[in-house]
Amino acid sequence: MRDHLIAIVDDDDSVRVALTSLARSAGLRARAYASANAFLAEDLSPFDCVVSDIQMPELSGFDLLRAVRSRRAELPVILITAFPDERVRQRAMGGGARFFLEKPCDPNVLITRLTDAMEEESGP
Amino acid sequence: MSMDLLPTATEASPDEQWLAALVMEPVVADGWVETFRALSPASDGTWLVSRAAMPEEPGASARLRRGFAMRDALSADWAVLPLHLVPTLDGPVLISRDDGGGPLPDAGRRDIAGFLRFAAGAAWALGRAHALGMLHRDITPASLFEGADGTVRLAGFGLAMRGSEAIAAEDGGLGDPAFTPPERARRTHPVSDTRGDLYALGMALYRVLAGRLPFEAADALGWIHAHAARRPPPPSRFRAEVPAMLDAILLKLIEKEPAQRYRSAAALERDLLRCLSAWERGRCIPPFDLDGAAGEGPVPGAPGAMAEPMALLPEEATVRPRAERLILEGRFPEAAAEIARLRREAADLAGSLAALRLDIRLRSLRSDFAGAIQVGAEALPLLGIKLPASPGTAETEDAYRRLRAAMGTHGPAALPGLEPMADPLLREGMELLASLVAPANFVDDALMFVLLCEQVRLTVLHGIAPASALGVAWFGVALAHRFGEYGRGLEFSEAGVRIAEAHGSAETRSASLVALDQVSAWSRPFDFALGCARAALAESQGAGDVAMACYACNHIVSDLIVMGVPLPRVEEEINRGLAFARGAHFEDVEGILGVQQAFLHALRDTGALPAQPPRTAMTPLLCWYWMFRGIVAYTEDDADEAERCLGQASALAWSTPAHVHVMCIHLFSGLLRAARGDRAGLAPHLALLRGWAGLNAGNFRDKALLLEAEAARLDGHTLRALSLYEEAIAAATAGDRPQVRAIAHERAAACYAAHSLEGAARHHLRGAHAQYEAWGATRRAAKLSARHSFLPTAKRAAAARREGPFLPQSHDGLDLGAALAAVQSLSGEIDTDLLVQRLLGQAMTVAGASRAALILTGGGRTVLEALGTLEDGPQAGGPPGAGRIAVHFARAAPSPRDLPLSVLYEVIQRRLPASIPDLREPHEHGFDGYFAIRPARSLLTLPLIKQGTLIGVLHLENEVAAHAFDSSRQVLLEIIASQAAISLENARLYSALRASEASLALGQRISRSGSYRWNRVTDEQAWSEGLYPIWGADPAGGPLPVAAMRARTHPEDRPRIDALLAHRWGGEVSGPHAFRILDPAGPEGAVRHVELLLGPAEPEVFVGVLTDVTERRVTEAALRRARTELAQAAQAATMGELAASIAHEINQPLSTIVAQAGAAGRWLNRPVPEIGEALAGLADIVRDGQRASDIVRSLRALARQTPPERREVPLDAMVRKVAGLVSAEVELKGAVVEQVLAAPNAAVLADPVQLEQVFLNLIFNASESMEAVPGRRRQVVIASSHDVAAGMVEVTVEDSGPGIKAANLARIFDPFFTTKPTGLGMGLSICRSIMEAHGGWLECIATGPQGSRFVVRLPARPGVAGA
Structure with a gap:
């Protein structure tokens, strides 16, 4: 777990900084990206999990999810959003997101979900 | 083949029925009348039948009537003889004798000899008309009929005149402008005489000979100009073989000056015949003197063998001042020389004044305005009129004072009632003053004001001259401009228009209307x-x-x-x-x-815009050039350029007196000052806009609010500014002015962005972008798109438009209109094939579907009836680019290639609609093989159910768009589906009827109608079979007695039916009378709606038809309800969008705070606490806490809504109106509305539409709450009262339903709370906020074990006495 690398994608500077700090405080390595495009430009293989906002200019979190599913289907994606809407949740889960969280989300829950997502991935 | 008399003895008189039996073949049509050759199958006779080309056109009817009225003066030798005028619903139809032939079918094909024979024949026919004292006035190729024997006859006498009679303009006006002689189209003293007919004949013959007219023009104005000013080329230019003499004859016919034309039609005929005999001898025509007397100048109306009896020749027709003609023809240097000669040689004062006036006119036309004024300064002293050369403020005020002194106590409205001006020299003076106004306008606005003042003063003192109208009308403009007296100015301009209407020519009427246009923008709606x-x-x-x-x-x-x-x-x-x-x-x-x-x-x-200003002496043109450049620069964010240009425009604004563009200059100057942060510079522009908005809120309030908002922003009152932008947007929306909306949205966006409210800024930028697009300012829209990536670009917008036919549109009137049309057209169709075609077409159109299938499930079998697909190629009459809907009948078992069978069977089984909004997302029918072969994106499958029985399934797909069938669209489709079910069942029964050739009884059962015969004296009745089920009677028992039927009629409808049956009927059929029958089969209180048509058969015996329209009523009511729900859904959608945007704004900082707090805890909890990390996080928490609080503060300011419109609304009248609106629908639910109105004099200040919405909602809720209640009287009582002492009015809406559970009572006003299965839960919440916005309140009181009462209280309008 100590060597796990997660990606944090959010267009809001302060949210991005906060989530990165939270991940690091839990002993995770984190790289932050201000847009889905910036993240998708990277080689996805080193990552163990992606935490992405949904509502972003240009490519949305759904677009990111679709791209990740086609390039590296086993990479777990956690989508978070400030839009508390059931349709958004259904769409996220229907699209194959590992977890869907609403902003603001409990930091402990987020860490637990991150851990769960990565353990399922590396489990038997 | 021809018939002299009509109708023949064997035929009835020519009436509409006779006309309908004729076989018609088109002969000729002009813009007004079309003529057919009609064959009567009964007698083998033929006639020419003429009727209006457009049935509604009164001018055409007048022509036909006039043509018929001329018949006594006509002879079949030379005219197509009118025989009968038959009145029809589409206007009169003229029947004329048919001598075979018709107008020449194709111009230019006749050889020279043939042409000469035809032309001579036409000249002879026209000569006959003239000899009888008649003018034709509408000669065109279409009115020259060549009979089968070669005789040429004139047709189309709709504009003809006899003797000295005059024809009123509205009797049909001018003929075809391509053939109208110049002297008839003149604006002053138009003249008609025989030579006008010869001109028109010349043009017609030219066309026949050369295959075209000498001129070409795009419209009537172009023709008028061409006839007046352009020189015709000889016909040989277009047809080389035309002999020179024939050229000469035709050019003589179409001389501009009537005096230069042929003296008579007979003279023309002689010359043509002479040409013909020469041509037939040797294929050449030697020169000869035309018209027998070339060079002498023919004498019109001279006595002689072929003299024309009419002398309709006012002097102006013969003596047109040469100088005027030169001006008209644009030959300005020659005109100047001629005017100089006239001035030198003028014999008297009148002569030299006329010459001076021509000089002023010429100089004005050449834009030499200063020169024109100089000439005026020479001329006016000749008339004893003195004007200051360059008046200042003192002179203008002095002139206005003298005018007011002359007017005394009279207002402008008294001016039109003055006597005409008697003194000819003063009239000439008025003309001179008038001719100087336009040049003065371009040189010196003060001089213009003084000139106009003087004209009005002379009118007041000496009466109305022809030039008075213009003077008075433009004085109004000058007054508004100079002294800001907009209201008074409007009165003067209106007086000017009235003077022009009573005394003026068309020229003065139009010029005074232009003045009224200019001044009225300030005090009347645009x-x-x-x-x-x-x-x-x-x-x-x-x-x-x-x-x-x-x-x-x-x-x-x-x-x-x-x-x-x-x-x-x-x-x-x-x-x-x-x-x-x-x-x-x-x-x-x-x-x-x-x-x-x-x-x-x-x-x-x-x-x-051109980089350089136009080279012109016309100052307003320069002013507008700089103004437009300034506005463009402002929208390009080029403040320096905008400032320079608007400065130039302001300096020239004096030359556009009281023109509405002056407002534009100030608006944009104000916006520019604001953009520069120059609050003091903004102030004067804001003050002007404020003043204008005070005069005319409808026109200017939006723009004034926009500047107010900018001022508030600069003053640091951000919240007030934001609220003012919203008000400006609302006002511009009300005025439908996208350009103001766009700027207000854009300014609001900038203000939000400056305070980091990005969500709201984006919302306004979207608004700005949409409004620039709507206005057509694509440059600015594209600029916004380039700057903000979330806005649609032109490319994306074009792509969206391409997908247009498939994309769901917002729920607006269009969709409902389409659904209504669909329901109506379906309900009328009884042929199965047509019905299926129409159903699929309508459903696909309303749904925006690209593929549809109709499955019928009758008789235990499932049959794919038809498939609808979208094919390439435009739909007839449809929008370009849209596909064509094609329907293929399959009538076979559905295959897995036709539609997803798993979806179909689920719908059949569950009898519920199935919808998959996005087939690219995982869904439960993903296994269905259909989706592997069809590129569907979203689908909707609806059951068609009639009275609990499944009749079929309607399946719709969209290949391109996800979410194509949103919930609002689904509501509409379900309505269409329910009507489709009824219609399909009817159509099925109808085809069964046709197959079995069963009797009327079955037909009546399908249409749910029955017929009866009733003897009022004996009470003897006979019923058709269809009547029994409607009344719930057993056919074995025979017809019900009248008393029994009365007992089954709804108690409230009984008095009306009694009165109807007791009425003494004449011979007319009466109805349909709608009433209700208590439904014996339904639950208690259920009614069936019926319509009764009745008429007398013999004395005291009535026959009638009774139709059961219950199902139609239910569909109509469902549609109306859908309209209300959708309007509310639209409102809720907007609110939902806003709520989501607020949530986003707030949740972002909260998210940071929570995450940072969590992280800080973890950093501190480490074995070695990371104090630095924790502190950095805490700093972020503080910052984001502040950010959240800022947002909340801004949003609270936003939540203050624009105050709604307030008007005085009489309370009881409003309640009555609402109760009337809903009563039919409430009755459908088996309830009645009772009104107890006790506030007859009370009124409230309210937005009437919103108030109606509240009462409608309360009454609907009340009636719906009782639907499930059996056995009790279902009654909604709406009561009003007025508490004078408290100054309050109260309206209560009470029902006898099951009441509201105590647990729910507290929540019913919450948004989205509902106990209804289909409700949106917004109604009561919106009602309460409306009442609160009106300073009133709405509450609900449970009235006991049963029923509930809603109470509305509102402040009564003060100053109104109590009841």
Whole structure:
């Protein structure tokens, strides 16, 4: 777990900084990206999990999810959003997101979900 | 083949029925009347039948009537003889004798000899008409009929005149402008005489000979100009073989001066026959003197063998001043020389004044305005009129004072009642003053004011001269401009228009209407001004006054620009105007329209304003050029350039007195000052806008609010500024002015962005972008898109438009309209094939579907009836680019390739609609093989159910768009589906009927109607089979007695039916009378709606038809309810969007705070606490806490809504109106509305529409709450009362339903709370906020074990006495 690398994608500077700090405080390595495009430009293989906002200019979190599913289907994606809407949740889960969280989300829950997502991935 | 008399003895008199039996073949049509050759199958006779080309056209009817009235003067030797005039529903139809043949079918094909014979025949026929004292006045190739025997006859006497009678303009007006002689189209003293007919005949013969006319023109104005000013080329130019003598004859016929034309038709005929005999001898025509007396100058109306008896020749027709003609033909240097000669040789004062006036006119036309004024300064002293050379403030005030002294206590409205001006020299003086006004306008506005003052003063003192109208009308403009007296100015201009109507020519009427257009924008709605300008255009076009038409056009365009009409439409108007202006060589107006056009091009990104100002002495043109450049620079964010240009425009604004563009200069100057942060510089512009908004809120309030918002922003009152932007947007929306909305949205966005409210800023930028697009300012829209990636770009917008037919549209009136049309057309169709075709077509159109399938499930089998697909190629009458809907009948078992069978069977089984909004997302029918072969994106499958029985399934797909069938669309489709079920069942029964050739009884059962016969005296009745089920009676028992039927009629309808049956009927059929029958089969209180048609058969015996319309009523009511729900859904959607945007704004900082707090805890909890990390996180927490609090504060300011419109609303009248609106629908639910109104004098200040919405909602809720209640009287009581002492009114709505559970009572006003299965839960919440916004409140009281009572309390309008 100590060597796990997660990606944090959010267009809001302060949210991005906060989530990165939270991940690091839990002993995770984190790289932050201000847009889905910036993240998708990277080689996805080193990552163990992606935490992405949904509502972003240009490519949305759904677009990111679709791209990740086609390039590296086993990479777990956690989508978070400030839009508390059931349709958004259904769409996220229907699209194959590992977890869907609403902003603001409990930091402990987020860490637990991150851990769960990565353990399922590396489990038997 | 011809028939002399009509009708023959064996046929009935020629009436509509007779006409209907004729077999028609078109012969000829002009713009007004079309003529057919009609064959009567009964007698083998043929006639010519003429009728209006457009049935509604009164001018055409007048022509037909007039043509018929002329018949006594006509003879079949030379005229197509009118026989009968048959009145029909579409207007009169003229029946004429048919001598075979018709107008020449194809011009230019006749050899020279054939042409000469035809021309001589036409000349002979026209000569006959003239010899009998008749003018034809509408000769065209279409009115020259060549009979089977070669005789040429005249047709179409709809504009003809006999003797000295005059024809009123509205009797049909001018004929075809391509053939109208110049003297008839003149705006002053139009003249008709025999030589006008000869001119028209000349044009017609020219066309026959050369295959074309000598001129070409695009419209009536162009023709008028061409006839007046252009030289015709000889016909040989277009047909080389035409002999020179024939050229000469035709050119003589179409001389501009009537005196230069042929003396008579007979003379023309002689010359043509002489040509014919020469041509037939040797294929050449030696020269000879035309008209027997070439060079002498023919004498019109001279006595002689072929003399024409009419002398309708006013002197002006013969003596047209040469100088005037030279001006008209644009030969200005020659005209100047001629005027100089006239001035030198003038014999008397009148002569030299006339010459001076021509000089002023010529100089004005050549834009030498200073020169024109100089000539005026020489001329006026000759008449004893003194004017200051360059008046200052003192002189203008002095002139106005003298005018007011002359008027005494009379207002402008008294002016039209004055006597005509008697003194001819003063009249000439008035003309001179009038001719100077326009030049003065371009040189010195103070001089113009003094000139106009003097004209009005002379009118007051000496009476009305022809020039008074203009003086008075334009004085109104000058007064508004100079002294800001807009209201008084309007009165003067209106008086001017009235004077022009009573005394003026078309020219003065149009010019005074232009004045009224200019001044009225300040105190009347823009539509009024636009109406004036359009009327001015119509007047000047009618009179052939090209220059004035151009001016009017320019004013129309100015109005349209200020009104915010979409720019492409404005440009169409400009192009029309430019076409006149160029034809007339009227460069200045061409320049103004050109600048307006360049402005539009700059905004639309299709061009730019010229870099250099136009070279012109016309100051308003310069002013507008700089103003338009300034506005464009402002929208390009080039503040320096905008400042320079608007500064130039302001310096020239004096030359556009009281023109609405002055407001534009101040608006944009104000916006510019604000953009520069110059609060003091903004103040004077804001003050002006404020003043104008005070005068005319409808026109100017939006713009004043926009500047107010900018001022508040600069003052640091951000919240007030934001609220003012919203008000400006609302006002601009109410006025339908996208340009103001766009700027207000954009300014609001900037203000939000400056305070980091990005969500709201984006919302306003979207609004700005949409409004720039709507206005047509694509350049600015594209600029916004380039700057903000979330806005649609032109490319994306175009892609969206391409997908247009497939994309769901918002729930607006269009969708409901389409659904209504669909239901109506379905309900009328009883043929199965047509019905299926129509159902699939309508459903696909309303749904925006690209594929549809109809499955029928009758008789235990499932059959794919038909498939609807979208094919390439335009639909007839449909929008371009849209596909064509094709329907293929399958009538076979559905295959897995036709539609997803798993979805179909699920719908059949569950009888519920199935919808998959996005097939690319995982869904539960993903296994269905259909989706592997069809590229569907979203689908909706609906069961068709009639009275609990599944009849079929309607399946719809969209190949392109996800979410194509949203919930609002689904509601509409379900309504269509329910009507489809009824209609399909009817159609099925109907085809069964046709197959079995069963009797009327079955037909009546299908249409749910029955017929009866009733003897009022004996009470004896006979019923058809269909009547029994409607009354719930057993056919074995025979017809019900009248008393029994009465007992089964709804108690409230009984008195009406009693009265109906007791009425003494004449011979007429009466009805349909709607009433209700208590439904014996339904639950208690259920009713069936029926309609009764009845009529007397013999004395005291009635026959009638009773139709059960219950199902139709239910569908209609469902539609109405859908309309209300959808309106509310739209409102809820907006609120939902806002709520989501607020949530986003707040949740972002909260998210940071929570995450940072969590992280800080973890950093501190480490074995070695990371204090630095924790502190950094805490700093972020503080910052984001602040951010959240800022947002909340801004949002609270936003939540304050614009105060709604307040009007005095009489309370009881409003309640009565609402109760009337809903009673039918409430009755459908088996309830009645009772009104207890006790506040007859009370009124409230309210937005009437919102108040109606509240009461409608409460009554609907009340009636719906009782639907499930059996056995009790279902009653909604709406009661009003007025507490005078407390100053309050109260309206209660009470029902006898099951009441509201105590647990729910507290929540019913919450948004989205509902106990209804289909409700949206917004109704009561919206009602309460409406009442609160009105300073009142709404509450609910449970009235006991049963029923609930809603109470509305509102402050009564003060000052109204109590009941």
